[in-house]
Amino acid sequence: MLLVFKSVIRDYDTPSGTTLSRNLTAYLSHQIDYLVTARPLSVSMGNAIRWLKREISIINIDTSDTVAKRELQSLIDTFIKEKIEASGQVIVQSAAQNINDGDVLLTFARSEVVKQTFVEAHSQGKQFRVIVVDSRPLHEGKKLVSELASEGIKCTYILINALSYVMSDVTTVFLGAHAMFANGLLYSRVGSALVATSAKSRNIPVLVLCESIKFSDRVQFDAVTLNELSSPDALLNISINSNSRNDTLSPALRDWRDVANLNILNVLYDLTPAEAIKKIVSEVGNLPPSSVPVILREYKSDYNA
C-alpha cells in the first residue's frame, strides 16, 4: 500500500490556489476510500496512513512541491524499511532465541514472521519439530508447511479439530498477529484464540510475534462486535484444496440460499484474551500484553515531538 502511495505522491500535482500539505491529504483520502471499498483497512494500514498524513501535514508550507514530494517518498522508503522490514528481522532474531533443541513448536495458519523465525532457528542448527495447525476455508497453513518442509524443517500438519490430540506434546506456541489491541487482546486469524487458550489451559507458553505498527489503540471485548466477514460461499467447497480448480460443492448446501433459516457465517478474525498470551515479541522488545498501551503512548509522543 505504501508503495502505491509513493507513486501516487510522485504523480501528484498540487492544484493552484492551495498548498501541498493541505491538499495532498484530501487527495490521498480518495485513494484510501477506494481501498476501503475493497476490504476494511487493516490496523497496520490505518497506522501507516495516519503516520503519512501526519508527515504531510508537518511539511513546511514554503517547501517547493518537488522537494516535498521527494522528501515524502524517501520518508515512505525509510518507514517501510524501519517499521516493516527491519522490525520483522529484529523480531525474528529475538523470537528465535525462544526456540531450544528438542522443542515441539506449534503455529496456526500462516504468518511471515513466524515462518522466518522457524527458518532462522533452523539455520542456527537448532533441532526442533513444528506442528502447523490449519483451518478451513483458507488453508493458509498448507503454504507455510510446504515452505518449512522445503527448508528441511520437520513438520506435522493437522487441522484445527485435531488440536487437542497433539497439544500435549507441544512446548511453545508461536502466533502471528493481525493487530494487538490496547487492552492487550490479540486480533488474529480466526482459530488463533482456540489455539492460544487451549495451550494456556495446559500451561504451554504462547508467544505472539507482532510488529509495533500493528498495535492499535482500539479496545474490544469479543470478536463478534467488530470483525471482517468473508464470503459464505467459501464454505461450500468441501474439498481439501482451497483453489477453485478442483472444487467439490457440498451436496447439502447447493441450494442453501433458498432454505429459509439457513445461514453461513464465515468471519476472518477472532480475539485472543490477554491472559492466554505469555509475551509479545516486537521490535521494541519482549512485552506482556498489558504493555501494548504503553508502547502506543510512547509512539504518540514520538510523533508529536
Add this chain to the structure above:
Amino acid sequence: MSDLTLKTLTHHHKSDKDIFFQIDTFISQLKRRQITGSNDVGMATAHLLVRFVSAARWTHIDSLISDLRLLGKRLIAAQPREFACGNMVRRVLALIREEIHGNNENGIDNKGLSSSSPLITSMFNLLSTEDKSIETANNEKKTGRDLKPYIIEGIQELIEEIRNIEDSIAGMSVEMIHENEVLLTPSPNSKTVLEFLRRASQKRKFSVLVTESFPNETEIAHAFAKKLAKAGIETVIIPDSSVYAVMSRVGKVIVGARTVLANGGCISASGIALACEAAKNHKTPVLAVTGVYKLSPLYPFDVESLIEVGNTGKVVDFSDKDMVENVEVMNPTYDYVAPENIDIYVTNIGGYSPSFIYRLVLDHYSSEDNKL
C-alpha cells in the same frame, strides 16, 4: 485365538451352527466398518445377543456367562473402539448376574439362614478361596435353565431402550433450552442431538450454530444444518475455527458422545474437545446428550489408545507430492473430552453431573465384567 474361542463355544452349542455364522458375519461387518456408530452397533449387538442366548443350551448358568464373556471379547477384539458392543455384552452379563443373585437370595430366604453356606461378611471373605466354591455350589443348585426367558426379556428391554433413546432424551430438551437462546453444537453426526433440538423447537424459538467438523463429517454437518433449518430452527453454519469467536454469544453448547467413560469424560468426534474447552473459557454450560447404553465402565488411563486416527487423505490430497513426502499429517477421528469440560450429561434416565457417572456405571454393570 478365535478358533479356540469358537471351539469352546461350540461345546455348549452343539446343535446350532447358525448362530456361529451370525457371529462371524457380525464380526466381519465390524471389522469392515459396515456397522459403525454406537447406536447401530449397540442395536446389532443386542439382536445378536438375543439370538445367542436363545440358541444357547447350558447345563449351568456359569457356562453361559463364560460363553458370553468370550463372545464379548471377540466382538471387542474385532473393533476395539466400538465400545457399544462391549457395553451391551456387559449389560446382559450384569442382567444375568442379577437374576442369579436374586434367585440365590430367594433360595437363602426359603431355607432360612441355617443353610450349609453361611453368609460370610467378614474381611476374611476377600481372601478365602473356598468362598468361590460355596458360590458355585449355590449356583449349581439353580442350573439357571429357567432363567432363559427372563434373560431374553431383559435383552428385549435393552433393545427397546436403545430404540426409544432419542425420544426419552428429547423429552428433557424443553427444560434445558430457553426462549431466544443461541446454542452451538459441534456434533452434527449425532442423531440424539438432532432429535433433542427438533423436539425443543416445537415449544421454543432459538437459533443453533453448527460447526462443520472438517474434514471427517463436513457433508454430514451441512446436511444436519439443513435438517434443522427445515425444522424451522434458525441455523448458522460456522467453520470449526470460529468456535471461540462466537462463543461469547452462545448460551449452551450441546454435544453428542460416542462413549461415556466411567470418570465422566467422553469420547466424541474430533473437534468437540476444543469446543468444550472454549465453552469452559467462557463459562458456557456444556450439555452432553447420550443414551445410558453408551456408558462404558472403562477409565481413560491411556487416552491415545481410545482415539482412532483416520484417513490423512482427507487432510492432504495424496496427489500433493511435496506434502505427502515431507510432512507428517494426522487426522484423528475422535476426541477425548475431559469431565471438567462437561457440565451435565442428559441421558434417557435423567440428567447427571460427570462426577456421578461412575455410580451409573456401578448400577448398570457388574464390576467383575469390566474386563471381559
